[in-house]
Amino acid sequence: MTQANAYAAHSDQSGLAPLTLERRELRSDDVAISIDYCGVCHTDIHFVQNDWGMTQYPVVPGHEIVGRVTAVGDGVTGFSQGDIVGVGCMVDSCRECEPCRHGLEQYCLEGPVLTYNGQDRHDGSMTYGGYSEAIVVNKDFVVRIPERLDPAAAAPLLCAGITTYSPLRHYGVQAGHKVGVIGMGGLGHMGIKFARAIGAEVTVFTRSEAKVSEAQAQGAHHVIVSTDDAQMQAAAGYFDYMLDTVPVQHDLNPYLSLLRHDGTHILVGLVEPIEPTVHAGNLVFGRRVLAGSLIGGMPETQEVLDFCADHDIACDIEMLDIRNINEAYERVKRGDVKYRFVIDMATLREIAT
Amino acid sequence: MTQANAYAAHSDQSGLAPLTLERRELRSDDVAISIDYCGVCHTDIHFVQNDWGMTQYPVVPGHEIVGRVTAVGDGVTGFSQGDIVGVGCMVDSCRECEPCRHGLEQYCLEGPVLTYNGQDRHDGSMTYGGYSEAIVVNKDFVVRIPERLDPAAAAPLLCAGITTYSPLRHYGVQAGHKVGVIGMGGLGHMGIKFARAIGAEVTVFTRSEAKVSEAQAQGAHHVIVSTDDAQMQAAAGYFDYMLDTVPVQHDLNPYLSLLRHDGTHILVGLVEPIEPTVHAGNLVFGRRVLAGSLIGGMPETQEVLDFCADHDIACDIEMLDIRNINEAYERVKRGDVKYRFVIDMATLREIAT
Incomplete structure (x- = not known):
């Protein structure tokens, strides 16, 4: 050629x-x-x-x-x-x-x-x-x-698929876990599908009330409007994992406080300095973890394709x-x-x- | 009474x-x-x-x-x-x-x-x-x-003992792991002893050349003067864990880049906003983890006392x-x-x- x-x-x-x-x-x-x-x-x-x-x-x-x-x-x-x-x-x-x-x-x-x-x-x-x-x-x-x-x-x-599948596997998401998905774009909507397929209870965070029904249609068990303080406060300490697909700077602190002790906040979209900064107390006082993940390796890229075939998942x-x-x-x-x-x-x- | x-x-x-x-x-x-x-x-x-x-x-x-x-x-x-x-x-x-x-x-x-x-x-x-x-x-x-x-x-x-012992156990430090200890005060010097007793290779980070021999006397296998760029760069990607005992704001980014992929930076001293902020890329591009930990529970508090008796460790x-x-x-x-x-x-x- x-x-x-x-x-x-x-x-x-x-x-x-x-x-x-x-x-x-x-x-x-x-x-x-x-x-x-x-x-x-x-x-x-x-x-x-x-x-x-x-x-x-x-x-x-x-x-x-x-x-x-x-x-x-x-x-x-x-x-x-x-x-x-x-x-x-x-x-x-x-x-x-x-x-x-x-x-x-x-x-x-x-x-x-x-x-x-x-x-x-x-x-x-x-x-x-x-x-x-x-x-x-x-x-x-x-x-x-x-x-x-x-x-x-x-x-x-x-890319969008393996980027969200890999961290859910690596950080140990299992059936019954409570997983929040932040952002509902190319990555986020795949995150919803994977977390559901694993058997997790999935909550989508959206800034807009208008997107609630869309999130439900995507398979979210629950939807939290992140701009509604009452909804956010009611979920304090609830989640085992957050899958954060937002690719622009945003405040992680309100989400960290929604994690239970030993909860994990996974960054897959953000590769900039974290602004506003994270309060260390949000990690220390709950033994929480702020984690990153980048796409996935070749064996796992084949795995996610096979997983999607087995579970009828598509983008x-x-x-x-x-x-x-x-x-x-x-x-x-x-x-x-x-x-x-x-x-x-x-x-x-x-x-x- | x-x-x-x-x-x-x-x-x-x-x-x-x-x-x-x-x-x-x-x-x-x-x-x-x-x-x-x-x-x-x-x-x-x-x-x-x-x-x-x-x-x-x-x-x-x-x-x-x-x-x-x-x-x-x-x-x-x-x-x-x-x-x-x-x-x-x-x-x-x-x-x-x-x-x-x-x-x-x-x-x-x-x-x-x-x-x-x-x-x-x-x-x-x-x-x-x-x-x-x-x-x-x-x-x-x-x-x-x-x-x-x-x-x-x-x-x-x-307090100082359980605060450093608990995260080494919880986050999975084992014999052969390369552990960096940042700060050599009440917490840090206990971290050195525990990591050594577990069988890890321990490196102490100090800002001062004058403290190198003191760190060695405490049991450090290696000492890195953190203000020496050449020493820091030579250790890029080397560590499995960082035990960060520094109780005041400090830049985590240089230390994050010393972690291998899947490495864990554990905060036990800092409970303030993290300034300067962490670059999310330092987590995402190496699937690294920034973690917190607070003292330890009552069973583990008894455990650390027994561990110290068994290993002749004292403050x-x-x-x-x-x-x-x-x-x-x-x-x-x-x-x-x-x-x-x-x-x-x-x-x-x-x-x-």
Whole structure:
């Protein structure tokens, strides 16, 4: 494969536009994938806008990728042409450090190679993501999409799904636990589904009375309007876990006081300084824990896909024509999507032909 | 018992002065104790100075109490006259809530009754602490001091000891783990001893080169001067646990980055807002945990005393004449004590006679 059509952001503009780019030749342990669907993650927007000051243009976003195998390298035995497969946030890691050896490639001591805006460990080339007709990825970072899953709705499981599934498992959420889910976007609505499937009692926190019925429709057993002091106070000390998916700064203290002793507040969306700051007493006086979690490793990424197939769980998506990507970004920024845009890559092929 | 001589702080002064106070009559489940020793905790100073705005004067501080049983109520079977016993930070709790039923009275949902400046659950009277000749305490909040322990050096185990022992156990420190201890005061030096006794590799963090040999003498396998950037950077990602005993605001971020993935930073000293604030990325990108812990429950308070007897562990103390208590407070504030003052209550009896 020599060329693929993609949508890229360039340094002279924040919007995305068509681009023709080189995809690397197949290595012996590579899988070539024709992309059918790619989810739109808020992280894509951060990279396009260079919000974190680390974008190298041109950048092709997209790390919730589902497609069909078109070719495999000589050394690949697990995948064959025609297989429906997925690629998430990582495409390589050192494979040798302790986290890598334990299937926690996201915490690779040398840093995982990100699916886009990353640097290939072999030839130093930049990685390009899933807003594209095709991608070539090392076999160990390709997962199988179970047949029972709708491929389009499975795409967001590769970031939004694994990001919420992994911490619920790691921090020990079990049937009967009381789990609060803060935020009801792409991550939050998946958190509700997973916590329910595990058997937990799920309470959604929303700032708006108008979203109560929506939260119930998503499967929440209870809904608390976080701007209602009486509702918040009535829940003091009630929860075993909070799954906090809010990606912007917000006050954690009111939520910490809703945890019982030994409760755990899990951050998966916030990667900024915590403002307003946490009062240490909220941790000390209840032996509470403030925890973080980042996506999930490759074994667990396969696990979440299988879990979703077993439990009939899918992401709620809105299918997107790639020509409307810039408008979609504006809607994501406003929280105006239920709950994840997924690009139908057929629309990219229409432009290219 | 009707009267006991004590040292109390009054609302018109910050220093301590002699006082004669009523001790309650023995109830059927009470133990009356003649106090021999009482440790001086920084918390005592906070209460005397009303730093937390909750002091009710007169306050008799002291919650690291060791003495001899002088009488027991009709319903007491576990203690007899002459037994060497201890009283820590709590003297009662609701006994019925879930934390209480699990021996975690410090997290009692109604709040434990503190040893001083607390309110008796039966008659509403104020509780008075251990800077006193005598105390009357419910049997369930009295622990046995093992014979092998020096009673004076055992006193600080009832706060400084249990406060550091409990989180090492609860958060799962085991032999071979790499544990950092931040702060080398009353709490920190006990943390070193406990972590070593468990079989962990212990590193002490100190701001001063001058304290390196002192830390080694305390049993530290390694010492890192935290003001030396090179030493700090060389330890990035090294530690499984940090036991943070620093009671004043300090930047946690440099320490968080020294934790490996899944590492745990345990706060036991800080009960203020965390300033500077924690960067959420330091938790998310390594699945790290920021945790709190408060003293320990009654079963574990007995456990730490037995553990110290089994492992020949004692607090390093400086014996104090109660007439020098105000000077001792100034020295505690300056960190000028190795590592805990313990009041010899014989000096109070000299004044009283």
